[in-house]
Amino acid sequence: MNTQLSVSSLPAITHNNQPVITTDLLAQLYGCKPKNISDNHINNCGRFVCGKHYFKLEKEDLISFKNKPDSVGLVGKNARHLILWTxxxxxxxxxxxxxxxxxxxxxxxxxSYFQKRQEPTLSTRFLVSIENGRQTVMAVPEDACVMSVKGMAVKVATGEMYITSEELYSFITAAVDQLYRRNEYLMNKSV
Structure with a gap:
């Protein structure tokens, strides 16, 4: 507790897209020892729910967290786990x-700490389409599979992806329709 820490100088730490704070930083701010925080947790474990009140990072999750740029210096080199408090x-x-x-x-x-960090973030992936001269932009969910037609054809041909004949027919019909519309748009644009 050599350095005076304040809420305004607190580094921004996030996990699962929400602001969190380490046991050590929380103890410094609250004016106690990290052991007090750990003891509170152990002695009242029924009152703390993992994923709601805290996150316990171990193994791959801990390594991944250590490698994040905003986490440098927050985790001891030999730490086997880390508790992050919500x-x-x-x-x-x-x-x-x-x-x-x-x-x-x-x-x-x-x-100031928990509230300012809860602003919604934009998805880094977008689907941009142009139909009849109108551009549409839609955020693509993180769990959505996005691939090119060529990439999909390779996966189907090599057996990495299975598609029923009915699904394949629907896909080809939609692809041909899109190609036709794009060609029509480009021809009208050049006139």
């Missing part, structure tokens, strides 16, 4: 510590 978990610790400092700091965390 807003709700940080609130429970403030309540358990029952100190004015913990409550005052939690209020600041609530107002």
């Amino acid at each position: 807003e709700r978990g940080a609130a429970r610790h403030a309540k358990m510590l029952e100190t004015d400092q913990a409550w005052d700091v939690f209020e600041k965390l609530e107002d």
Whole structure:
């Protein structure tokens, strides 16, 4: 606890697209030792739900977190796990510590740290289509499969992807229709 840490100087840490805070940083802010936070967690384990109040990172998840640019210096070199506290978990610790400092700091965390980081982020993948001269842009869900026609044809031909005859017919019909529309659009555009 050599360096004075404040909510305004807190590094932005996220996990699962939500702001979180490490046990060490929370302890520094609340004016206690990390062991107090860990003991609260152990002694009240029934009051803390993983994924709601905290995240426990181990193995591959821990390695992945350590390699994130915004996580440099937050995890000990030989750490086997890391607890990241959500807003709700940080609130429970403030309540358990029952100190004015913990409550005052939690209020600041609530107002400026947890809230400012919860702005929705744009998807990095978009589908752009042009039909009859009108451009449409749609966000592509992260779990959507996106591939080129050529890539799909290779996967079907090599057996990596199975498509029924009915699905293949629908796909080919839609592809031919799109090619026709694109050709028609380009011809009208050049006139």
